Amino acid sequence: MNKIHLEITVNGEARSMMVEGHRSLLDALREEAGLTGTKKGCDVGDCGACTVIVDGRPVNACLMLAVEAQGAEILTIEGLQPDPDTLHPLQEAFMEHGASQCGFCSPGILIMAKCLLDRNPLPSDEEIRFGLSGNICRCTGYTKIFDAIRTAGRRMAAARAQSVEA
Template sequence: MTDGLHAITVTINGEARPLRVAPSRTLLDVLRSELGLTGTKKGCDVGDCGACTVLLDGTPVNACLVLAVEVDGAAVTTIEGIAPAAGQLHPLQQSFMDLGASQCGFCTPGIIVMAKALLDRHPDPSEEDIRFGLAGNICRCTGYTKIVEAVKDAARRLAAAPPPAGR
């Protein structure tokens, strides 16, 4: 560590990534600048808007508030890693597209990641559950009605989908 950088290994979207990071560098900046994963957005940069939401070992976090050195050995899922396979969309992504649940789209990646965490823990949420679950993610363009409808639609799609192979 003579150059001031720390060696870490993080599994990002299923791929182990060895990195050398400055101790003050946020996970958000490493994702965007070093790894080119620009789907995770830099909004307020103080943890208020949710645009930078990622899953850290399955738990939603604001990547702007997490230092990269803190995720050594962890698994991070970004919006780029939500889809089940290359060329496919996650049911949340498909529902957002089909129902027009985004306006400018800046907040959409963070909302979809947060909604995935919600549906992972609560596969059949009520409207109240969805609104509460997404409360930390701000959309400046819309009144959230289409967002809530898209999450409900994705929950229906996920419930109707066959279980993954091997289970």
Template structure:
């Protein structure tokens, strides 16, 4: 089958993948890009485990064709770290609050939480609920997830750090 060369920026790094036209962005990132942090959950856009940021907007990577991302800037959960030696405040807060149980939903929720905190660093519970409405935690760990997001937002606001 014919492949198309896909050029994009992933986590701040220029990358090229040869992909078939029917490949999802999720499969291209995981299989051609080796970025397995983004999870394949339902593969129909219902669970949010595959959420990535494409040109500043959260996207279910299982619903986007890879070729639609041509030239895009993409951030995956691997790109969330503040530096190679330093976790993002959201990642730290998730550890501190025990917000990750089985961990399968965590990458998508971290990405959505980043998008939420980018727009609103001090969200209410209702705003967090709305912001995460497309992400399902099958372990029902939402209380700790909300605590972690509020904590990270407060910490980042106090430190003057952007999400």
């Protein structure tokens, strides 16, 4: 099978790989790049476990061909932390609120929540519900997830306000 040379930036790092034309971005990230934090759930775009950010927009990586990402900037769950010693406010809040149970859906939900909070750090419950509508969790019942997102949003808004004042 003919392979295509793919150049992408993943979590701030330039990556070069050879992929088959029919390969999904999800499979390329997991198998060629070795980034297994993004999960393969349904593999048809229904569950959201494979959500990544491509050029600033959330994408179900199972529905995007890897070759469609040529030249793109991609953020996966592995790149959510600002540095290896510091958790993202969403990760901290998820731990504090016990918002993960089995954890399989968490990478996709965290990435989608980041997109939501980047646009609106203080979303209403309805905005959170709509923002996460493509992400399925079968364990937690969402209450703790919503609590964690609200907590992280408040912290992120406060941090932004402090950086503006400085």
